[in-house]
Every structure is written in structure tokens, then in C-alpha cells.
Amino acid sequence: MSTGTGRVTMADIALASGVSIGTVSKALNNRGQLRENTREKILAAARELGFSQGGNTSSASDVITIGLVTSDDIGRFSIPVMYGLEDAFGPDQASVLVSNSRGDLVRERHCVETLAARNVDAIVVMTNLTGPRAPLPKTSVPIVYVMGESADEDDMSVIVDQEQGMLLALEYGAALGHRSVAYVAGPRQQFSARVRAQAVQEHVGTFGMSLVDDRVLYGNWSEAWGRQAVQMLRQRMEPADLVLCGSDEIARGVTDGLREANISVPQDVAVIGFDNWAPAAHHSRPPLTTIDMNLEELGRAAGARVLEAIGGKARPGVEAHPCQLIVRDST
Amino acid sequence: MSTGTGRVTMADIALASGVSIGTVSKALNNRGQLRENTREKILAAARELGFSQGGNTSSASDVITIGLVTSDDIGRFSIPVMYGLEDAFGPDQASVLVSNSRGDLVRERHCVETLAARNVDAIVVMTNLTGPRAPLPKTSVPIVYVMGESADEDDMSVIVDQEQGMLLALEYGAALGHRSVAYVAGPRQQFSARVRAQAVQEHVGTFGMSLVDDRVLYGNWSEAWGRQAVQMLRQRMEPADLVLCGSDEIARGVTDGLREANISVPQDVAVIGFDNWAPAAHHSRPPLTTIDMNLEELGRAAGARVLEAIGGKARPGVEAHPCQLIVRDST
Structure with missing residues (x-):
């Protein structure tokens, strides 16, 4: 050649x-x-x-x-x-x-x-x-x-293969013993947000886990949405022990929201992001486990x-x- | 033409x-x-x-x-x-x-x-x-x-003209009535960090303000350094009422560090960044006053x-x- x-x-x-x-x-x-x-x-x-x-x-x-x-x-x-x-x-x-x-x-x-x-x-x-x-x-x-x-x-x-990426996150979460998953997604109108969310909905049961309230929380790609989602999750009857996020920016907001509510990551709740984008993934406290494309x-x-x-x-x-x-x- | x-x-x-x-x-x-x-x-x-x-x-x-x-x-x-x-x-x-x-x-x-x-x-x-x-x-x-x-x-x-940028920050801080300035800089070996820091050192007096302990805190361009600098500043005898930062990432770390020490921004201390870089400036809490190049x-x-x-x-x-x-x- x-x-x-x-x-x-x-x-x-x-x-x-x-x-x-x-x-x-x-x-x-x-x-x-x-x-x-x-x-x-x-x-x-x-x-x-x-x-x-x-x-x-x-x-x-x-x-x-x-x-x-x-x-x-x-x-x-x-x-x-x-x-x-x-x-x-x-x-x-x-x-x-x-x-x-x-x-x-x-x-x-x-x-x-x-x-x-x-x-x-x-x-x-x-x-x-x-x-x-x-x-x-x-x-x-x-x-x-x-x-x-x-x-x-x-x-x-x-x-x-974004679906495969989300499967990696689910498989790893299940291996760590988590059972109850919350999914904090990007905007519903975007293909990336939907394909990742649908992967979670379709496959969460395969790994012996369940989705809190059986629904995805759609929002946007921001940290502010991640913090807001934590407020929403705290009002749920059923607590999550793993929060999967549609992006690292959302996940960074989730970790901030959890820390400020005195909920320890990863002791009380584990968080997984998506993108492996340095400004969010490395600077999050703690740094994020995430899916790299x-x-x-x-x-x-x-x-x-x-x-x-x-x-x-x-x-x-x-x-x-x-x-x-x-x-x-x-x- | x-x-x-x-x-x-x-x-x-x-x-x-x-x-x-x-x-x-x-x-x-x-x-x-x-x-x-x-x-x-x-x-x-x-x-x-x-x-x-x-x-x-x-x-x-x-x-x-x-x-x-x-x-x-x-x-x-x-x-x-x-x-x-x-x-x-x-x-x-x-x-x-x-x-x-x-x-x-x-x-x-x-x-x-x-x-x-x-x-x-x-x-x-x-x-x-x-x-x-x-x-x-x-x-x-x-x-x-x-x-x-x-x-x-x-x-x-x-x-x-980065010196002029720093003068804008000093002038604005003085106009708000601040008197005691801390400067949290990037790495001393970088020209950008030095030229901004030197502008503060040379001109802080011109605006009737003083530099805490008469020195610049050199570090790196990270949020973690901003949070660490807050710890250092809290041990100083002389408190600052304005923290100028060499970048928005540093400033974002400073606002996080201050909030976590229960010091209100801007009520107790004002913070000014540099760069107007959206991921740091917009997502900081509160959003940053900053210098746009x-x-x-x-x-x-x-x-x-x-x-x-x-x-x-x-x-x-x-x-x-x-x-x-x-x-x-x-x-």
C-alpha cells in the first residue's frame, strides 16, 4: 500500500x-x-x-x-x-x-x-x-x-458508539454493587442526549439495577442543571446510589450539589460523567470517573x-x- | 483601497x-x-x-x-x-x-x-x-x-495590552471603595503571569490601595491553586477586601474557597478574574467580574x-x- x-x-x-x-x-x-x-x-x-x-x-x-x-x-x-x-x-x-x-x-x-x-x-x-x-x-x-x-x-x-459507552458505565456501576441509578441527561431535543439516555433506559435492568422513578431527567449540558438535578433527586422517595450524567459538565454540577448537601462522593453516592473533558472531569471534586469517546x-x-x-x-x-x-x- | x-x-x-x-x-x-x-x-x-x-x-x-x-x-x-x-x-x-x-x-x-x-x-x-x-x-x-x-x-x-487590562481592574476595585488587594497569580516563569502581576505591584498605590503583605502570590493557572490561595490568605494578619486573580480559573477556585470558608462574595470580599473564559467566568458562583482581552x-x-x-x-x-x-x- x-x-x-x-x-x-x-x-x-x-x-x-x-x-x-x-x-x-x-x-x-x-x-x-x-x-x-x-x-x-x-x-x-x-x-x-x-x-x-x-x-x-x-x-x-x-x-x-x-x-x-x-x-x-x-x-x-x-x-x-x-x-x-x-x-x-x-x-x-x-x-x-x-x-x-x-x-x-x-x-x-x-x-x-x-x-x-x-x-x-x-x-x-x-x-x-x-x-x-x-x-x-x-x-x-x-x-x-x-x-x-x-x-x-x-x-x-x-x-x-455512544450506546456502548453508556453500557461501560452501567457495567462498572453494577460491578461496584450499585443498584439504584439516577440518570441526569442533556437536552431531550439533541440526538446525543437521547441516545445516551435510551441506552441507560434499555439496559439498566440487564445489569440488575433499576432507574429511579423509572425516568430520565432531561435538562441541558450545564453545571447549573447538575446542581438543580441534585435538589430534585433529594425530593425523591427512592434514593439513588449511582448518578450517571450525560456530560462531565453536568456531573461536575452534580458533585458540587451533593457536596453542598453534605452527601459524600463516592461514599454515599457514586457519580459517572461522559466526555472526559479536562476542565470538568479533572477539576471536579472529586475528579470524575467518566466515559472517554x-x-x-x-x-x-x-x-x-x-x-x-x-x-x-x-x-x-x-x-x-x-x-x-x-x-x-x-x- | x-x-x-x-x-x-x-x-x-x-x-x-x-x-x-x-x-x-x-x-x-x-x-x-x-x-x-x-x-x-x-x-x-x-x-x-x-x-x-x-x-x-x-x-x-x-x-x-x-x-x-x-x-x-x-x-x-x-x-x-x-x-x-x-x-x-x-x-x-x-x-x-x-x-x-x-x-x-x-x-x-x-x-x-x-x-x-x-x-x-x-x-x-x-x-x-x-x-x-x-x-x-x-x-x-x-x-x-x-x-x-x-x-x-x-x-x-x-x-x-495586558497592563492596561490590569489597570482597569484596579481602577474599578478602587471605585468600589476597596483598599486592601490580594493578587493571586499564575506561574512566575510565564510572561503573562509576570506582566499582569507587575502591573498590580506598580500601580496599586496609584489608586490609593495597598497589596496585602506587599507581595504577589505566584502559583499556577488552576482552580486548585485558587482554593489553596484562599487558605493562605486567611492566615494573613491583614485581610484583603479585593482578590485580583491572574486568570478566571484561579478566580473560580478563589470564589469556591471563599464560599466554603463561609466568606461571602462580593459582600465580604470582591473577586476579579482575567480572560473572560466562559467555562470559568460564567459557571463560577457568583459569575465573575473579569478582564476580557x-x-x-x-x-x-x-x-x-x-x-x-x-x-x-x-x-x-x-x-x-x-x-x-x-x-x-x-x-
Whole structure:
């Protein structure tokens, strides 16, 4: 497999050693958990293929350039995806140019046209709002959709399996012995909020737990809503011993609300967030156990789709990637 | 003045009506505070020049493309600058492509080369760490530095006047009748932390106030440091009635620390932050009075420098822009 640049990429090494690009990245960057023989196999394949890491003196013209169109106001979702994209191609072998649609569909189309006119090699379109979305007009370069999947099944989409993420939280809560779960959700009109909430409703019983009052508390994505939800939960007849939250911001508000009501986290009630967003998850007291959507991995997966498409082997369809449980002190 | 695109821009209107591009943007977007006759003068100039807002059917090829190189991990500084840049050229007349250097100087140079190779019309280089920085090698397109100024005085730099920002906070605190000021700073080794702290030390007396124990408390940019600083301040002989903070994250920690020590904000102690960063400033209890660095305005100013440079009238030197006081409930 060649990227057309005459360089050995992480994708080449992944193919040669039979692992994912993410695993190759871990091995080459010496991070994450890997079995030692896996690491050695990858490093051997890298040597054999003549992969050179660092000391790269490439000029700008012989790297792949990917255009990333994002609707992400503060970069919290797009930056990890951008890093993953760059990683997928190996050190200094790809540049990512980001164009911001400000969540406006007309502007999004304009961003795609601008990038295509600047001769990028491929375009990755990322929407914060998950769920199927209208496909963009085809361009001269391949388009890969991230987070929000294209409704056209001939397009390539790489998304997060949010239901699986919520299952991780439920499974972990059950393993800790919790039985009574409250779910504090984002706004009902948003797909992300609904898909996470529905996962809890459908599967809470599977793990031998029940949902307090058999209902989800829909609100918004704010800390203030998390604090308010604590007030509501305290008036319930049936107390919860695990509060699952639709986002880390909500969970941070929940931990504040509980602490101020002299309810200890995690001794009296455990709290699990969603997003693993540092300003909320790390600075919460206690720091949050949460679900990480592995956005860097998602970016690497999008990069792999891009490579295939550039190589004339586009794989259409929707590819869902798993989340990961991050355990901190709130459970 | 022409941008070479044959379009009327906000800069043209600014020139024709004798106001700044920021003022033109406010008038055209009908936001912010403007005298009615100023607004009318600008709208008249826009009509006369044939400026068309919205309904723009431009294709990607006839807009200006600016490359923005940022070292900003979570986009909190670069996104407003990006919006300001786009605004400077009028609706749909400019596209900004962002390339992330991850704070690495080798990668920063690589980002600049990539953007130049993609035929952008100009490059804006933004560093989070303020203070003079090594200039980049010259490229075929003009470079404007934002936040961190180039050490080469032949370059164009647009920076924030942080000392003036701190003076706004001191002036406002004095006007509210405060007399004894504590200053909780970021890390001493960072220019931003030092320049803000030194402004307080130098000017606190000018406003008839004094600095508690005559010293600045240096720490880091975290909420945890803000809470810890409250513990330290409570052991002082001399109590503060105003706590100025080097960032909103510190200030959020300070308000939490004070509330948990049963000290009321702003009744017992007033708190002022710095940055006007929503996750900290809005979600703090109470929401923070703070200093806004007007990053969108900074982006617009960089856009104006870009326009001049493209038009062959580059204005070298460092241009410092004022901050703004945002009053909320912590004072």
C-alpha cells in the first residue's frame, strides 16, 4: 500500500504487522498499554519498511494535506480528532488545515469548497451533533464524515458508539454493587442526549439495577442543571446510589450539589460523567470517573479511511468505534 | 483601497467612514453599543460603496484565504481570533485555515510552510505565551503575529495590552471603595503571569490601595491553586477586601474557597478574574467580574494588517490593543 508520497506511513506498518493504526501509533510513540511482543513486532515491521521517525526534513510539498471542517466552537472535540488525523500518517507526513463552519450548513459547504480549491488531498467533515446528517455535494477529493454520519450509505462515516459507552458505565456501576441509578441527561431535543439516555433506559435492568422513578431527567449540558438535578433527586422517595450524567459538565454540577448537601462522593453516592473533558472531569471534586469517546482514535480511524480513499480503495459505510471507561475518584 | 478581489470589504467601509473595522462590524451586524449617527454613517458608506451583505454566492476561488497557525490546545484563544479575522473581511469574503503547531517551534515552521505551499494569501501566527518571540523565516506571503510579538521590529505584530487590562481592574476595585488587594497569580516563569502581576505591584498605590503583605502570590493557572490561595490568605494578619486573580480559573477556585470558608462574595470580599473564559467566568458562583482581552477585536486588527500588507502597504511594528472590563456578580 502506498500513499502516493513514496513514504512509509503508519498505515503501511499497520498492514504489515496486522494491527490497527492506533496500535502502531502507541508502539512508535511508546505510550499506552501494549503487550511487549506486539510492540516488538510493530517496531520490526517499521524497521523493515524503512520507516523513519523524527529527523524528518520533508518540505511542505511532499506531505499529505487534509482539510478538517468542524462546527466546534471551542475546539474541545475537533482538536483531539485533528491530532489523531495527523498521527494516522506518521510524524510530519500530514498537515491538517481546519476550517470552522460555526455550525452553519451554508458555511460548512463553503468551507468544503475552499479546502477543495486549495488542493487538499481529502476532506474530513466533523459535526458535534451526532446522528445522521445530510450528505454534502461530492467534491474532487474524498470526504470522510466524523461524529455525525452521512445519511448517504455510499459515503464514509466514522462515529462513536455512544450506546456502548453508556453500557461501560452501567457495567462498572453494577460491578461496584450499585443498584439504584439516577440518570441526569442533556437536552431531550439533541440526538446525543437521547441516545445516551435510551441506552441507560434499555439496559439498566440487564445489569440488575433499576432507574429511579423509572425516568430520565432531561435538562441541558450545564453545571447549573447538575446542581438543580441534585435538589430534585433529594425530593425523591427512592434514593439513588449511582448518578450517571450525560456530560462531565453536568456531573461536575452534580458533585458540587451533593457536596453542598453534605452527601459524600463516592461514599454515599457514586457519580459517572461522559466526555472526559479536562476542565470538568479533572477539576471536579472529586475528579470524575467518566466515559472517554476516544476522539484521537476516531481521528486516526478517519485518517485510515482517507488513506484508503486516496489509494483508490474507499470503503463506504458507517464505522462505529468504542468508548473507554476512565476511572477516577467519583466512584 | 482594494483587496485585489474586486469586492468591497469592511476595511473599505472603515476607511470611507473614518472608523475602525471593529466599529464597521458592529454596525453591519447590528450588535454592540454604537451612537445612532455613527451607525447611520457606516451604513451609508456601505451602501455607497456597493457592499453586499449576505446572499453572497461567491465560489471558493474568489475569497481571500488566511492561514492561522496556533499553538492553542483547546482553541480557547484561537477561535475568537479566527472569528475576528473572518469578520475583518466581511461576510463570506475570507476563509481561515487553521494549522496547529502544538506549541512546538519546529512544527510551527512546518505549519507556515504548508500554508504557504497551499497558496494562502497571508499567514497569521498566534502564540499563547505572550512576550517577544523569535521571528519566523520570511515566506512569499505576509505574516502577521498575534498575542506573542515578533522580536523583529520589521514584522507586524498585534498584541494585547495586558497592563492596561490590569489597570482597569484596579481602577474599578478602587471605585468600589476597596483598599486592601490580594493578587493571586499564575506561574512566575510565564510572561503573562509576570506582566499582569507587575502591573498590580506598580500601580496599586496609584489608586490609593495597598497589596496585602506587599507581595504577589505566584502559583499556577488552576482552580486548585485558587482554593489553596484562599487558605493562605486567611492566615494573613491583614485581610484583603479585593482578590485580583491572574486568570478566571484561579478566580473560580478563589470564589469556591471563599464560599466554603463561609466568606461571602462580593459582600465580604470582591473577586476579579482575567480572560473572560466562559467555562470559568460564567459557571463560577457568583459569575465573575473579569478582564476580557477582546480577542475577536485582536483578530479583526490582524485582519486589517493583512489587508494592508496584501495591498502593498504593510505597517511594521507592534500594535497593542486594549482590554475591556466585564462586570458580573463577584464585585
